[in-house]
Every structure is written in structure tokens, then in C-alpha cells.
Amino acid sequence: MKHIIEPDKSKGIRANTSKVTISDIANELGVSKTTVSRAISGKGRISKETVRRVMECIERYNYRPNSIAKSLANSKTYNIGVALPSDINLGNTPFFQNCLLGICEIAAAMDYDVIVTTVKENDIKILKRLVENHKVDGIILTRNLTNDLPIEYLKQREIPFVLVGSSEDDAIIQIDNNHKEACEKLTSLLIGEGLRKIALIAGDTNHMVNRYRCEGYFNGYHNQGLDVDQDLVYVDCSSSVYVEQAVINVLKKQAECIICSDDVICTNVLAVLNELGYSVPDDIKVASFYESIYLETHNPPITAIGVDVEELGTVAGKRLIELIEGSENRFKAVLGYEIHLRRSTQ
Amino acid sequence: MKHIIEPDKSKGIRANTSKVTISDIANELGVSKTTVSRAISGKGRISKETVRRVMECIERYNYRPNSIAKSLANSKTYNIGVALPSDINLGNTPFFQNCLLGICEIAAAMDYDVIVTTVKENDIKILKRLVENHKVDGIILTRNLTNDLPIEYLKQREIPFVLVGSSEDDAIIQIDNNHKEACEKLTSLLIGEGLRKIALIAGDTNHMVNRYRCEGYFNGYHNQGLDVDQDLVYVDCSSSVYVEQAVINVLKKQAECIICSDDVICTNVLAVLNELGYSVPDDIKVASFYESIYLETHNPPITAIGVDVEELGTVAGKRLIELIEGSENRFKAVLGYEIHLRRSTQ
DNA sequence: CTGAAAGCGCTTACAG
DNA sequence: CTGAAAGCGCTTACAG
Numbered sequence: 001m002k003h004i005i006e007p008d009k010s011k012g013i014r015a016n017t018s019k020v021t022i023s024d025i026a027n028e029l030g031v032s033k034t035t036v037s038r039a040i041s042g043k044g045r046i047s048k049e050t051v052r053r054v055m056e057c058i059e060r061y062n063y064r065p066n067s068i069a070k071s072l073a074n075s076k077t078y079n080i081g082v083a084l085p086s087d088i089n090l091g092n093t094p095f096f097q098n099c100l101l102g103i104c105e106i107a108a109a110m111d112y113d114v115i116v117t118t119v120k121e122n123d124i125k126i127l128k129r130l131v132e133n134h135k136v137d138g139i140i141l142t143r144n145l146t147n148d149l150p151i152e153y154l155k156q157r158e159i160p161f162v163l164v165g166s167s168e169d170d171a172i173i174q175i176d177n178n179h180k181e182a183c184e185k186l187t188s189l190l191i192g193e194g195l196r197k198i199a200l201i202a203g204d205t206n207h208m209v210n211r212y213r214c215e216g217y218f219n220g221y222h223n224q225g226l227d228v229d230q231d232l233v234y235v236d237c238s239s240s241v242y243v244e245q246a247v248i249n250v251l252k253k254q255a256e257c258i259i260c261s262d263d264v265i266c267t268n269v270l271a272v273l274n275e276l277g278y279s280v281p282d283d284i285k286v287a288s289f290y291e292s293i294y295l296e297t298h299n300p301p302i303t304a305i306g307v308d309v310e311e312l313g314t315v316a317g318k319r320l321i322e323l324i325e326g327s328e329n330r331f332k333a334v335l336g337y338e339i340h341l342r343r344s345t346q
Numbered sequence: 347m348k349h350i351i352e353p354d355k356s357k358g359i360r361a362n363t364s365k366v367t368i369s370d371i372a373n374e375l376g377v378s379k380t381t382v383s384r385a386i387s388g389k390g391r392i393s394k395e396t397v398r399r400v401m402e403c404i405e406r407y408n409y410r411p412n413s414i415a416k417s418l419a420n421s422k423t424y425n426i427g428v429a430l431p432s433d434i435n436l437g438n439t440p441f442f443q444n445c446l447l448g449i450c451e452i453a454a455a456m457d458y459d460v461i462v463t464t465v466k467e468n469d470i471k472i473l474k475r476l477v478e479n480h481k482v483d484g485i486i487l488t489r490n491l492t493n494d495l496p497i498e499y500l501k502q503r504e505i506p507f508v509l510v511g512s513s514e515d516d517a518i519i520q521i522d523n524n525h526k527e528a529c530e531k532l533t534s535l536l537i538g539e540g541l542r543k544i545a546l547i548a549g550d551t552n553h554m555v556n557r558y559r560c561e562g563y564f565n566g567y568h569n570q571g572l573d574v575d576q577d578l579v580y581v582d583c584s585s586s587v588y589v590e591q592a593v594i595n596v597l598k599k600q601a602e603c604i605i606c607s608d609d610v611i612c613t614n615v616l617a618v619l620n621e622l623g624y625s626v627p628d629d630i631k632v633a634s635f636y637e638s639i640y641l642e643t644h645n646p647p648i649t650a651i652g653v654d655v656e657e658l659g660t661v662a663g664k665r666l667i668e669l670i671e672g673s674e675n676r677f678k679a680v681l682g683y684e685i686h687l688r689r690s691t692q
Numbered sequence: 693c694t695g696a697a698a699g700c701g702c703t704t705a706c707a708g
Numbered sequence: 709c710t711g712a713a714a715g716c717g718c719t720t721a722c723a724g
Contacts, residue, residue: 021701032711037703044704045709067479068423069701071414072716079461079481086447092639097443101432104464108472113481115425115459118450126454133413135425135459240643267643274645293438294640297586297613299620367717378695383719390720391693415717418700 020063029057040065079113080320081136083127083150085143086118092264094292095309096142099164102313103140110321112137121206124149131159137324140164140316144208162320164312165209166332173323174332175316177307179209180216182337183289186305187220187259190287190345195257199232199250201243201269202261210235213261213289229253243268251278257285257345263292266302285345300343307337366409375403386411425459426666427482429473429496431489432464438610440638441655442488445510448659449486456667458483467552470495477505483670486510486662490554508666510658511555512678519669520678521662523653525555526562528683529635532651533566533605536633536691541603545578545596547589547615548607556581559607559635575599589614597624603631603691609638612648631691646689653683 026033031050038044039054057063071077082103084096100116107114117130127150130136138160141150144167151172154161162173190198200217203210214235221228231253234246247269250258260266266288273280280286280300288295291304315333322329372379377396384390385400403409417423428449430442446462453460463476473496476482484506487496490513497518500507508519536544546563549556560581567574577599580592593615596604606612612634619626626632626646634641637650661679668675 023701033702034704034711035709038710041703047709050709064478064480066418066701067481068414068417069716070703072412072418072718073701073703075716077414084447084450086451089639092440094438094440094443097440100462101430101464104430104462104472105432108463108475113461113463113476113479115461116446116450117454117459118447126450129454130459132410133459134410135413267640271643271645293435294613297617299617369717379718380695380720381693384694387719393693396693412717415700416719418702419717419719421700 020061022063022065025054025057025061025063028061029053076324077135077137078111079115079136080107080317080324081115081117081127081130081139083117083119083139083141085120087120093262095290098309099142099313099316102310102315103317104313105310106314106317107321110318112317112321114317119150121145122149124153128153131157138162138320140320146206146208146211160320160323162316162323164316166212167208171330173319173330175312175319175335176332177312177335177337179212179289179305179337180219182305182307182339183213183216184219184223185216186287186289186303186339187217188223189339189341190257190259190285191220191224191226193345195285196226197229197232197253197255198257198259199246199253199255200234200259200261201237201246201250201265202233202235203265204238205235210261216289217259237265240268244272247272247276251276251284255284257287260286260288262290263288263295263304266290266295266304270298270302281344281346287345291340296340296342298344303342303345304340305337306340308335311335366407368409368411371400371403371407371409374407375399422670423481423483424457425461425482426453426663426670427461427463427473427476427485429463429465429485429487431466433466439608441636444655445488445659445662448656448661449663450659451656452660452663453667456664458663458667460663465496467491468495470499474499477503484508484666486666492552492554492557506666506669508662508669510662512558513554517676519665519676521658521665521681522678523658523681523683525558525635525651525683526565528651528685529559529562530565530569531562532633532635532649532685533563534569535685535687536603536605536631537566537570537572539691541631542572543575543578543599543601544603544605545592545599545601546580546605546607547583547592547596547611548579548581549611550584551581556607562635563605583611586614590618593618593622597622597630601630603633606632606634608636609634609641609650612636612641612650616644616648627690627692633691637686642686642688644690649688649691650686651683652686654681657681 022033022036026036036054038046039051067078082100104114115136117127119127139154141161141163144163144165162175164175166174166176202214205211218228232250232255237243237246243265258269260269278284286302288302288304291306295302295304368379368382372382382400384392385397413424428446450460461482463473465473485500487507487509490509490511508521510521512520512522548560551557564574578596578601583589583592589611604615606615624630633649635651637652641648641650
């Protein structure tokens with residue numbers, strides 16, 4: 001019988017580096033590997049007493065099944081991949097970070113691990129490498145472009161995946177907040193407060209989420225029987241130069257309020273207003289269709305739509321793992337939102 | 347011979363889900379798996395011509411070795427773990443996100459993948475699970491506490507790891523900027539500008555980095571032959587309530603300038619000053635020992651120490667992978683920094 | 693330069 | 709309820 005090194009109880013000294021395998025446990029107990037395996041997995045018929053003995057022994061030797069071997073035998077990796085965009089400055093928005101944290105939390109709870117990978121708008125070779133090396137059982141996408149390479153690729157390869165975001169394609173499992181409705185409501189509320197000239201400064205319309213936000217803004221106007229003044233709408237403001245110009249233009253048009261499509265643009269707008277000597281909310285009001293901590297702690301605090309990004313991550317992770325394990329719930333998960341009316345619009 | 351499905355050239359139709367294995371390639375070519383394996387890895391003697399034929403065939407069938415099987419055979423996972431703290435609000439600082447991106451970039455280039463895991467100050471069970479399941483070959487730690495559980499654990503288990511940060515323990519491979527020196531220089535510079543009453547508002551001294559920053563501040567004073575006024579120093583300001591109180595106190599003591607230990611505290615300090623009606627830099631100057639995009643775009647822009655966080659990640663990733671692959675470079679990697687003197691201190 | 697065979701550490705269909 | 713054996717898809721020491 002292969003000799004097992006006694007677990008080292010003394011502190012500070014080199015602990016056993018856990019090279020104990022299922023065979024060691026089996027030999028120690030005088031049973032077969034099959035039995036040990038079954039005791040661990042709970043699959044197949046096995047006596048309570050045997051399970052107890054196996055568990056006790058596992059405990060004693062601090063045995064942990066090698067998940068790589070398990071993966072090979074099962075043709076499953078127990079890993080999920082998360083694709084983070086690396087073509088935008090991630091550091092600018094805590095969204096992806098918080099979403100990732102939510103995913104990690106649920107994954108650990110469901111005994112999966114999370115591999116991060118990056119994608120660019122027109123380059124998904126790093127994602128492909130991950131998938132083709134068979135290192136993940138599925139993928140979570142964290143954004144959706146109008147012509148989305150990762151989606152196309154994953155569908156074609158028939159890799160399980162879910163999208164944190166929305167898409168017109170019902171075949172895709174989606175997890176998202178109802179941005180359109182939230183933006184519509186916020187816009188309506190502001191109109192309800194008597195504002196009429198509400199400008200919209202939005203980011204890249206290549207991102208589907210910005211399209212939904214713009215739609216919400218338009219709907220908000222239409223619901224009140226009003227028309228949008230196109231001179232107050234600036235989309236595709238992809239850099240601070242564009243944002244600055246947009247702000248200057250809408251100020252010229254006497255905008256009473258500026259709604260920003262997200263926190264990054266909003267921070268940018270606030271800096272421009274500050275520099276131009278405009279005071280919020282006295283000279284002009286400001287709101288944002290997406291909020292981050294910086295907007296909340298800004299002085300004055302900024303009216304914005306708040307969503308629970310970690311929840312988005314946990315729900316997405318759960319749905320993906322269920323999908324991998326055979327559940328076929330393909331419904332879109334629609335999560336809640338809050339409208340925070342703060343001093344910036346009062 | 348096992349039949350190989352021809353790669354599907356037609357678009358839109360289900361692509362071959364890459365179930366082709368090394369045996370398929372070997373059979374197709376009428377050689378042994380050994381030969382195919384050698385052609386791929388380049389290990390052992392093998393004729394140029396055979397390599398060419400193997401490569402051509404691999405290309406034709408879009409064969410990708412199953413990295414799980416490779417892992418099992420080699421007792422290596424080709425994964426590195428990154429431990430992100432989940433007990434602080436990560437969303438508040440882009441540091442970890444940017445560091446992670448740097449790690450992902452170098453890992454992909456070196457043919458490794460990145461598994462993220464989380465650690466809390468007094469709970470590292472998720473990290474332990476990752477390590478004990480044999481899912482990673484090494485770990486990157488992204489912070490260092492005074493009594494750091496992950497470090498203790500990884501040392502004891504003899505798992506390869508590197509620390510993004512500094513430690514007194516020379517046995518630990520460290521990757522860091524010279525925070526102490528940078529903070530010392532910035533403090534000296536401000537004193538050189540004629541400022542005498544420079545307050546310090548710092549975060550949790552349980553984080554080693556804050557200790558180094560404080561030391562730098564003290565050294566800055568001492569270098570100029572001056573003593574620090576203890577009434578101007580507030581450490582362990584772990585919540586905005588403490589920060590607010592600290593600001594009020596140092597204002598009472600007629601501080602001319604406030605240095606913040608990091609971007610989060612600085613954002614907080616700026617909000618408090620704004621609320622109290624103090625204007626920067628006219629009424630009081632402000633600087634930060636760590637900068638993020640928000641400080642840079644703030645109005646006025648904030649004087650701060652800038653470091654390349656992505657570089658920190660790429661260097662850490664590279665060092666860890668080298669360590670895993672047998673290199674024994676245990677020297678501390680000290681990366682550069684920049685002092686950005688901006689309007690907030692002018 | 694090439695191959696047969698054992699091995700990495702699990703799982704599971706099959707037989708008892 | 710339990711076990712021997714084959715298999716997951718690679719690598720590599722050994723023999724030729």
C-alpha cells in the first residue's frame with residue numbers, strides 16, 4: 001500500500017502539499033476508487049456507513065479531488081468565462097468590475113470558477129483561444145454591440161452563453177434591467193416637473209444599451225404628447241471633445257436640463273459645466289441614465305437611474321450555469337431599477 | 347480509422363464543434379499520437395517534413411489540443427489566480443480592474459488564463475477552494491494587509507505567488523511602485539512651494555500601502571528639517587464620517603493644504619470642502635497620493651501621484667508565470683511613478 | 693527520427 | 709451495495 005504522509009498538525013511547518021489522490025483514500029480504507037468516487041458524488045447506491053468512513057478519511061487527510069482530472073473524465077471544465085471589453089477604458093466605469101464580482105460570488109457558491117477574457121469590437125481572438133482550448137463550459141457577455149462579433153461566434157460554435165444586456169434576438173438568453181422603461185419614466189418625470197427643453201447627450205449608438213436609452217428618452221417626450229427638439233439631442237459623443245461641443249451647443253439653445261446616457265458622459269458634462277461657470281441645478285439641471293458612486297457623492301448629488309449591477313452578475317452567472325447543466329430556461333431576466341431624484345434636478 | 351467530419355466551410359451552418367482529438371490527427375496521417383504531440387510541442391527529435399505535414403493537417407481540421415488533458419498529463423493547469431478584495435467597495439477605485447486587465451493581457455500572450463477569486467480580510471475560504479481544487483498554478487495578490495491571511499496561507503502551502511504591493515518579508519516576490527519615495531517627494535515639493543501646514547488624511551493603516559504613504563509624508567517633512575504637526579494628521583479614516591470630521595478639524599487648525607492617501611478619500615474630501623463652501627485651491631489646496639481618472643478630470647484638476655496600474659499587472663503576471671515555469675528571479679520589481687502638479691495646489 | 697505503452701486522477705457502464 | 713476495467717485526451721520515458 002502506498003504510504004500516506006500523516007497530515008501535519010504542527011503549525012508553521014510545511015503542510016502536506018495535497019498530493020493525496022483518490023487511490024490513496026481507497027487503499028487506506030481497503031475499498032475501490034469507484035466506492036470513494038461514489039461516496040463523494042453521492043451518485044449510485046452506496047451504504048451510509050461506507051460514506052461515513054470515506055468522509056472521515058477524506059477529512060483526516062484533507063483530501064480534495066483534483067478538479068482537472070474530474071474535468072477530463074466528465075468533459076466539463078467547471079469554469080465559466082466572462083468577456084470584458086478592453087477597447088473602452090474600463091477604469092472609467094465600475095460597471096464591469098461590479099458585475100464580475102457578482103458573477104464570482106454565485107460561481108463559487110455553485111462550485112464553478114470564473115475565467116476572465118477580453119474582447120474588442122473587431123478582435124475576438126483572445127475569446128476564441130479560450131473557447132477553442134476547451135477551458136470554459138460557457139461564456140457571459142457583458143455588453144452588446146449592434147454587430148456583435150462574440151455573439152455571432154458563440155452562436156455559430158453553439159457554445160452556451162448568456163448576455164448581460166438586451167438584444168432583439170430572442171434566441172439569446174438575456175439578463176438586463178429595463179433601460180428603455182426606466183429612461184422613459186425619468187424623462188416623463190422631468191417633463192412633469194415643468195421642464196420642456198431637456199437635452200440628451202449620449203454615447204456610442206453602436207452600443208445597444210445607448211439605443212434603448214435614447215428610445216426611452218423619445219418615448220418619454222411622446223407620452224406627454226410632446227415632440228423632441230432634435231437640436232437638443234447629441235449621440236455618439238465618444239470622446240470628451242464631442243461632449244464639450246455638445247454641452248456648448250445645447251447651452252446655446254437654452255436647454256434647461258441635460259440628461260446624460262451614462263455616468264462617464266455625465267462626469268464629463270459636469271466638468272465642462274463647472275469650467276464654463278454654470279452652476280447645477282441653478283443655471284442648468286443635470287440627470288443621468290446610469291449612475292455610479294461618483295454621481296451619488298457629487299456635489300450636488302445627481303439625479304440618476306440606479307441598478308443593482310452585482311445582482312445582474314449573480315443572475316447571469318446562475319442562468320449560465322443552469323444552462324450548462326441542462327436547464328432550458330431561455331426567458332429574458334428583467335431586473336429592477338430605481339429612479340433617484342436628487343438635488344441636481346431640483 | 348475513426349471518421350473525421352470535414353470542416354464545414356458553409357457559413358451559418360453548425361460548425362464542427364471541435365471534437366477532433368490528437369488521435370484523429372494521428373490516424374489521418376498514419377503516424378502515432380507521440381509524433382503529433384512532438385510536432386506540436388517541438389520537444390524531442392522530429393523531422394521537418396513530419397512537422398509540416400502535422401501542422402497542415404491540424405490547420406485543415408482546425409484542431410486545438412484539449413488543454414484540460416494537457417493539464418492532467420503535465421500536472422499543470424496553465425491558469426493563474428488573481429485575488430481581488432471583496433470587502434472594500436471595489437467599484438470605488440478602478441485600481442483592481444486595471445490591474446486585472448494588465449494581467450489578462452500578459453497571460454493571454456504567455457498562453458495562460460486568469461481565474462479571478464475574492465478574498466476578505468478574515469475569510470479566505472474561496473481562495474482556499476480554488477487552490478485546493480488544483481485549479482491554478484499560482485496566485486497574484488493585489489493588496490497587502492498588516493496581518494495578511496492569503497500570504498500566510500500561500501507561504502505555508504508553498505504555492506507560487508507574487509504580491510502587487512510591498513512587504514517587509516524579502517521572501518515574497520513583490521511588484522510595486524515606490525510609494526514611500528513618491529509621497530516623500532510630493533510632500534517635499536509642496537513644502538518647497540512655501541506650504542507649512544499640510545494636513546494628511548489617510549485610510550486604513552491596516553493596509554500596508556497606507557503605512558508607506560504616511561511614512562513618505564513624514565519623511566518629506568523631516569527632509570526639510572521640519573516637524574510634523576500631529577494635529578494635522580488623521581489616519582484610519584475608513585468611512586466618510588471620519589473623513590468629514592478630519593476635514594473639519596484640520597480646517598480649524600488652519601491647514602493650508604490637505605493631502606489624501608488615495609483617490610477615494612480625495613473624492614470624499616473634495617465633496618466635503620465643496621459642501622462647506624471652501625474653494626480649491628483658493629481657500630485650501632488639495633493633493634492626493636494616488637490618482638484616478640476622476641481626480642484628473644475634476645475641476646480644478648488635482649495634484650496627484652500617477653502610476654501605471656496596467657503595467658503593474660503585466661509585470662506581476664509575467665513574474666508569476668516565470669516563477670511557475672521555474673525561473674527564480676526573486677527581486678522586487680520597482681516600477682516608476684509620476685508626480686502631476688496640477689491646479690489644485692497652485 | 694518514430695512508436696507502443698504507461699500514466700496523469702478522476703468517472704461510470706457493466707458485471708456481480 | 710461494491711469493484712475491475714475502460715475511458716477522458718494528452719505527455720513522455722523507454723525501446724527501437
